[in-house]
Amino acid sequence: MTVSFKGKNASRRQFLAGAAAMGAGTVAAHAAAAAGDPLITEKQIWAQATGDGVDAVPYGMPIKYESDVVRRNVEWLTADTISSINFTPIHALDGTITPQGCAFERHHSGAIDLTKQDYRLMINGLVDTPLVFTYDDLMRFPRESHVYFCECAANTGMEWAGSQLNGAQFTHGMIHNMEYIGVPLRTILNEAGIKPEATWVFVEGADASSNGRSIPMEKALDDVLVAFKANGEALRKEHGYPVRLVVPGWEGNMWVKWLRRIELTTQPVESREETSKYTDTMADGSSRKHTWVMDAKSVITSPSPQAPITHGKGPLVITGLAWSGRGAITQVDVTLDGGKNWQVARLAAPGQPMALTRFYLDIDWQGEEMLIQSRAHDETGYVQPTKTQLREVRGLNSIYHNNCIQTWWVKSNGEAENVEIS
Amino acid sequence: MSKFLNTVIAATLLASPVAAEKLGLGRAALPEEIAAWDLDISPDGTGLPVGSGNVLDGEEIFAEACAMCHGDFAEGVDNWPKLAGGMDTLNHDDPLKTVGSYWPYLSTAYDYIRRSMPFGNAQSLTDDEVYAIVAYILYSNDLVDEDFELSNENFLDVEMPNADGFFFDNRAETEYAVFNDTCMTNCKDSVEITMRAAVLDVTPQEEGTELSEQTQQAPAQDTTVVEVAAEPETAPVAVAAFDADMAASGEKVFKKCKACHQVGDGAKNKTGPILNGIVGMAIGANADFKYSKTLSAMNADGMIWDEANLAAFLEKPKDFAKGTKMSFAGLKKEDDIKNIIEYLKSQQ
Structure with missing residues (x-):
């Protein structure tokens, strides 16, 4: 499914189209309870014909259905792509190693x-x-x-x-x-x-x-x-x-x-x-100057604006990444209510020094709006600050080293938006 | 910082690998090899070559080698860096950080221009030319008079306005002690959304959808190109007249363009597209180059880079094609424009 995230209207239109398709799938799956899911009851081409030989792809690329998981750039950021930056699709990756x-x-x-x-x-x-x-x-x-x-x-x-x-x-x-x-x-x-x-x-x-x-x-x-x-x-x-x-x-x-x-x-x-x-x-x-070290930071990668909830109510996996340039991540907290209350997330593996740590929080989502954030702790005792805390020290004119807590506003339809909160 | 440096020195001594065994790998670097690569310059002047350059020479070289991105007055074109102005804005909203308003050391300017500039043709300037350009940048920041000459002799006498504007990383004192909020329950009474990204709407669109749109349009574009390719046969007059002397002069003017455009055998798209055969070609027709919407629209309209269009574009790119990505202010002299078109005709 393709989800656009430009502008409210386009995003909403695309999202709803996607949600509708998903809904249809759900209906089909439910209908299957009576008639049987044709993906199961009928013979499928991939289960009968043969696939590619071992000489088809000497060096493999991701299958075409993953073609949206790519680096992207932001055109207005720089004068020219030759002196510029692009972005890892962290919203669509899992685990910790970046391909x-x-x-x-x-x-x-x-x-x-x-x-x-x-x-x-x-x-x-x-x-x-x-x-x-x-x-x-x-x-x-x-x-x-x-x-x-x-x-x-x-x-x-x-x-x-x-x-x-x-x-x-x-x-x-x-x-x-x-x-x-x-x-x-x-x-x-x-x-x-x-x-x-x-x-x-x-x-x-x-x-x-x-x-x-x-x-x-x-x-x-x-x-x-x-x-x-x-x-x-x-x-x-x-x-x-x-x-x-x-x-x-x-x-x-x-x-x-x-x-x-x-x-x-x-x-x-x-x-x-x-x-x-x-x-x-x-x-x-x-x-x-000489602000070399990257302080502890984390972000929820899903759900997020590019990775909305599309499956309706019930079990929901919240996941994200945490890291610190000053050592290992020891704990990640997640809030669903904009920081009023926090719960400790599960780390996929113990934090390693100066490496990404994957965290998960598995919840039962009943379609309520959420303001979700994550907060990283590292082995020095440092706790990831809010944007307000950072601004109190540095003001509004800094560019680099912004390691603030990120907020996603998850709406009742599962869409998410980047917001700031009080 | 001094404490840190002491630690560094102590660590150096402690970790001194004198005892560690050497493997005998590599070979001695020759003095001429070191001279070729060791170009960096430090704030105390270490590394500065002997030489000099003045503001007026600098202005000319700047116009030729730098102004297409940084503007004639170092004011910056489009998103390219502004090198002048911004004095006393550092404590304002959106401070303007230029060589004059922000850079603490003049050595940084010389070092960067000599090692890394001009963009697309790095390390092509002589040491004296770099002195002249730095002198001109100082002048454009109102830091020296127009008769100023910069040299290795007076380099350290130049006072940079923001020389004292920096302090060493103090996060350990100002942040690490206070960034320790571990509250888990009832941490605040109320939460309000104060700002939304969707309101700004500056996020790039999903590329997958863009691509499919382009694919759909592709056949139409191909048709246009085919039509255009056929056209010179019926109207060959424009290309027929060719003046070799003008082309030779045009080649010199083309130096202004070379940072972004390549011509000749093995030319590739760079910041700008290849210009081989551009005279008479459809506008925006290079399939591997991502044009501005304006040039793409001109392509769709079947417009051609005939001499009149090229001349208009080269005179004032942004007037001819509003929104063009070419960040070049334009050629002021009519002869330069004519000559450069003649030169481009010779590059088929």
Whole structure:
């Protein structure tokens, strides 16, 4: 079923059409109680004829019936799609691992073609021996694998001044979660020999945007990975093939794609992305900088504006995602009444540090209107704030690092809308 | 921050991998290789190349290399970044953040322009050209006079208005201690909806439905293209006249377009569509390029990029095609327009 979410009328029309179709299905299923469901009583073509052979699809794509589960962009956000962002369809996914093919993209000068053969990684600056590595060299270092989320600092940024975009994909889809395989950055730095006066690491990409960010040495030596595989296979072109940086828990802009150079310095470079962008302006006009870590956050992915309730009253699965850049998620609470009362949701698996956690709350829905929210707790004791709490500290002019509690207004017909509440 | 830095240094020493065994992988980087890639510049001037450039030269280079996106006066075209203005707006609603009003370090401007600009033709400017452009951006922000020359010598003397406008991440003090509301029952008396996203209606439409609409329209568009392709045979006059000298001059003017448009063998659609064979072609006819609604409508109407239409478009793109995605202000000189059309004729 296709559900549109543009504008009240279109959305409603499409939704009702979908609901009607669903209703018809329900009627058919009920009628089947007397006459028998033809899907069962009659022989079906797929149960008689043969299907595709093993040579039909050497590399598989999702079946065509899932063609609506794709990345989308918001045209008015940026001047050009080459320097822009798109959004992961989190409203339609479950579990925690994001398939690479629908994991959000952010480019500053487009996704480039770079072969493994043409790939070079340079380490220079305050090292004993400046070095150049090929891709094959990187494959000979001891490697690790970890599941981490990558969230753009601007995720939910369009919602600072008020609820704007009607869909979890658009409000919270600048995020993905993958199993990354790579070499710890500290191993590579050690190969070049770190001079004692080096306190910062400047990392830079090979594409035309030459995106560069400064990372303090403590983080560089801690858990940063020079990664070449994700979810078992090579990185996708749009995610930095053949090599990108993974900076667990920190804003996505630092996860430099097409990583080509690592320079050890005594000071941050204060590049464009760490001064004019990715800084947080307060109400008084002063701005926070070096706000790297992504604080605890969560969102209900279904029901949500793009994933309305279509099955009528009765059992309803409420589900969503929670994450924290400062450690593991320990608890997620869900409210159905706009925050008057909360219940503890069930975590699909214990929270892992700096990785997405899936939560569920199974309820009996009787068609009542709901204002549903989720609230994440992480292992530091931090609890995800409301938008009001954030605004009390930062005012209305921030863009980045909006980790507020999200509200969906679920109506009695099952439609949901992005709203702000008192 | 100093506390953090101390921790960093301590951590560096503690985690010092001196003891760890090296694997002997990689090879030594050569000085010329490092020189080719190590271009970044720090706030204290580390990395600044020797050179200089003045405001007036900068204005010319800016008009050529930057103004198609950033505007002649660095005021920004469409959604492209504004580089000038916005002074004293940082504490207002919707502050205007420009190089002048927001950027704390001038080194950032030089570093970014040299490494990452112009968009679509990065690292094509000389060091002196970058000095000149930075000087012009300072001038367009009323921070220097028009006779100003910027060089590696006086670079650090330039005072940026918002140099003291930043402070280090203090969420640990201002937020972490207070963001701890764990109330589970009767947490508030009443709840009201105060704002709705549907009222704004800025959410993109489902692409599936859009696609099917396009598919339905596709046959009609194809017909138009076929008709147009047939047309030059009956009216070849427009393309017949070709002046090689004008085309050569036009090639120089075309530099303004190259950030977004490619021509020649192996040309691809970039920010703008390929322009091979554009003279005489149907407007909005490149099937792989997503045009504005206006150009698509012109295509549906069977309009053609004849010389008159091209000239009108190049003079004032937005007057000719309101809503065009081409964020170029237009060519002021009639000769430039004629020459560039001549050049495009040569690119079949």
